[in-house]
Amino acid sequence: MAVVWNIVKDLDGGIDAITSAKRTAFQIYFHITRDKITETNRGNSIALEEITGNGEPW
DSSP states (O other), rough: OOOHHHHHHHOOEEEEEEEEOOOOEEEEEOOOOOOOTTTOOTTTOOOOHHHTTTTTOO
């Protein structure tokens, strides 16, 4: 969790923890951009489809 916290803070994001008697969930927030992604500014980005796993919702 400390690694995640540091990455989120380095990117000026935030984390909310939602707890109940049975579980704890975390919501992680990052800034968004409306800039269009093109092949020239894509860099090393990975398509969302490549990182969502085995059908898990994103």
